Amino acid sequence: DSGVTQTPKHLITATGQRVTLRCSPRSGDLSVYWYQQSLDQGLQFLIQYYNGEERAKGNILERFSAQQFPDLHSELNLSSLELGDSALYFCASSVGARGGTDTQYFGPGTRLTVL
Amino acid sequence: QQQVKQSPQSLIVQKGGISIINCAYENTAFDYFPWYQQFPGKGPALLIAIRPDVSEKKEGRFTISFNKSAKQFSLHIMDSQPGDSATYFCAARGYYGQNFVFGPGTRLSVLP
Numbered sequence: 001d002s003g004v005t006q007t008p009k010h011l012i013t014a015t016g017q018r019v020t021l022r023c024s025p026r027s028g029d030l031s032v033y034w035y036q037q038s039l040d041q042g043l044q045f046l047i048q049y050y051n052g053e054e055r056a057k058g059n060i061l062e063r064f065s066a067q068q069f070p071d072l073h074s075e076l077n078l079s080s081l082e083l084g085d086s087a088l089y090f091c092a093s094s095v096g097a098r099g100g101t102d103t104q105y106f107g108p109g110t111r112l113t114v115l
Numbered sequence: 116q117q118q119v120k121q122s123p124q125s126l127i128v129q130k131g132g133i134s135i136i137n138c139a140y141e142n143t144a145f146d147y148f149p150w151y152q153q154f155p156g157k158g159p160a161l162l163i164a165i166r167p168d169v170s171e172k173k174e175g176r177f178t179i180s181f182n183k184s185a186k187q188f189s190l191h192i193m194d195s196q197p198g199d200s201a202t203y204f205c206a207a208r209g210y211y212g213q214n215f216v217f218g219p220g221t222r223l224s225v226l227p
Contacts, residue, residue: 090159103161106158108157108158
């Protein structure tokens with residue numbers, strides 16, 4: 001158990017809908033990262049937050065948005081869903097130090113299925 | 116320059132054998148190289164990591180070899196076990212808060 005929690009575990013929805021994925025980081029971690037992993041694909045970095053502020057943005061679609069709240073939990077919002085958005089979405093957390101050894105700990109993921 | 120290449124895509128090894136996964140990078144600003152292990156339906160978990168100031172790091176049956184001049188690093192799993200069957204990702208990160216760049220992954224199957 002990494003200490004990172006994600007809800008829900010599974011999510012099934014229809015095209016055009018909007019969903020929200022939630023992540024709670026490990027105690028003491030200030031940074032939250034979101035990744036997308038499609039079937040048999042690698043991890044695609046979406047976005048990073050540090051202590052409530054956006055720190056880095058990766059290949060995140062304009063239909064997707066995220067935020068980190070004062071209690072440090074984060075939400076990833078996916079809107080106008082398409083079939084291709086079906087994937088595993090992982091949240092990871094870290095202390096957030098700028099040093100290279102800042103280790104990320106991954107949550108169990110949310111499996112999104114868009115029908 | 117942000118890419119991390121990883122090979123092979125899949126690997127089948129007999130129990131007790133040595134599994135070797137290779138990664139290569141181009142960005143010389145990378146200076147932290149972790150390996151993650153992912154079981155089906157689970158999130159990736161940190162396995163072992165190395166900084167480029169050392170050429171090798173060993174933890175139990177897992178060893179990272181690092182060649183800074185060639186910009187390559189590899190994971191060796193000694194005495195591979197069926198329980199090691201998983202997908203392995205190499206990653207790289209630079210010092211100045213750059214985000215991790217992950218390799219595409221290697222699916223390892225260890226036959227009993």
